[in-house]
Amino acid sequence: MRKYQERLYWHIRKIVISHDDTDDVIQNTFLKVWGGLESFREDSQLFTWLYRIATNEALTFLKKKKTKFLLPLVDVEQQLCKTLESDPHIDGDELQIKLQQAILKLPEKQRIVFNMKYYDEMKYEDMSDVLGTSVGALKASFHHAVKKIEKFLEED
Amino acid sequence: MSEKEKIEFKAGRELPFSVPNGYFDNLPAKIQARIQAEASASETVTENGGWAVTFRSQLAFAAGFAFMAVIAYFGYYLSRPVSQHNSRHVGTDYVEIVSRSISDFEDIDLYRAIENRKKQDTINEATREMYHRYYIRSNNCITIIDEKKEIQP
Numbered sequence: 001m002r003k004y005q006e007r008l009y010w011h012i013r014k015i016v017i018s019h020d021d022t023d024d025v026i027q028n029t030f031l032k033v034w035g036g037l038e039s040f041r042e043d044s045q046l047f048t049w050l051y052r053i054a055t056n057e058a059l060t061f062l063k064k065k066k067t068k069f070l071l072p073l074v075d076v077e078q079q080l081c082k083t084l085e086s087d088p089h090i091d092g093d094e095l096q097i098k099l100q101q102a103i104l105k106l107p108e109k110q111r112i113v114f115n116m117k118y119y120d121e122m123k124y125e126d127m128s129d130v131l132g133t134s135v136g137a138l139k140a141s142f143h144h145a146v147k148k149i150e151k152f153l154e155e156d
Numbered sequence: 157m158s159e160k161e162k163i164e165f166k167a168g169r170e171l172p173f174s175v176p177n178g179y180f181d182n183l184p185a186k187i188q189a190r191i192q193a194e195a196s197a198s199e200t201v202t203e204n205g206g207w208a209v210t211f212r213s214q215l216a217f218a219a220g221f222a223f224m225a226v227i228a229y230f231g232y233y234l235s236r237p238v239s240q241h242n243s244r245h246v247g248t249d250y251v252e253i254v255s256r257s258i259s260d261f262e263d264i265d266l267y268r269a270i271e272n273r274k275k276q277d278t279i280n281e282a283t284r285e286m287y288h289r290y291y292i293r294s295n296n297c298i299t300i301i302d303e304k305k306e307i308q309p
Contacts, residue, residue, distance in 0.1 A: 005183055013173055023179075030187045031194060084172075092172015099167035119169055146163055153165070 014115040015058040019089040102152040114145040
């Protein structure tokens with residue numbers, strides 16, 4: 001657990017932004033891992049499997065939030081942007097915050113692909129295992145995400 | 157040139173996020189506590205209501221089916237045609253045409269209609285009487301006694 005907890009924490013944090021929400025999601029992730037250890041196939045890499053569970057848990061958390069407060073998708077993104085300004089555990093410089101705001105403007109899938117590639121420097125093959133998407137589609141997603149972020153940063 | 161070398165924003169790859177002091181040191185204990193709580197909760201459920209949990213979907217299906225059956229029965233009961241025999245007990249509004257037009261209306265028609273109605277009621281009342289027949293067997297003969305009983309409307 002100690003070996004993977006930090007990497008999983010930061011992966012989830014980039015999706016749900018708030019520290020408290022990340023704390024909930026990572027606990028749920030490890031509960032799922034504990035409950036599903038028997039079904040873990042040795043042929044799939046442990047870390048890929050953990051990443052997949054963490055990603056699903058984070059996305060489920062956002063969906064629940066949306067349903068709970070009857071929010072459309074755009075409003076969830078706005079809420080995440082507000083969290084960037086109000087969460088006590090945000091302490092980056094202006095450029096880093098700006099980049100996060102640009103990332104939050106991306107569609108959910110592109111956002112995850114960008115985070116995994118840019119921050120975690122994952123291989124497309126591993127990302128493909130985690131997200132169940134072809135390498136070609138992931139490359140296209142990352143390319144579109146980069147273009148949108150560049151445009152957002154230039155405009156601002 | 158790899159993707160990593162091509163893409164580099166001025167913000168770099170550092171995240172603007174932090175965690176409370178000692179968070180990662182305490183996280184395994186927190187998760188361990190959650191896992192133990194979940195395990196004991198699931199044991200309690202198995203001990204207290206194992207069969208109910210196991211057959212929850214079947215029970216829900218059976219309850220739904222029973223509910224639909226009750227609704228269907230009441231629907232049928234309320235919409236079924238009323239038989240001729242029971243018509244007097246239903247309390248349907250009663251309309252009798254005495255005369256087709258006001259010009260040829262005679263008082264005597266109304267009087268006859270009322271009288272006919274009374275007769276009809278008397279006949280109906282008569283059908284409410286019941287006889288209990290008793291058979292008394294003696295040496296060579298059988299005596300029959302009919303006892304009239306009134307049925308209260």
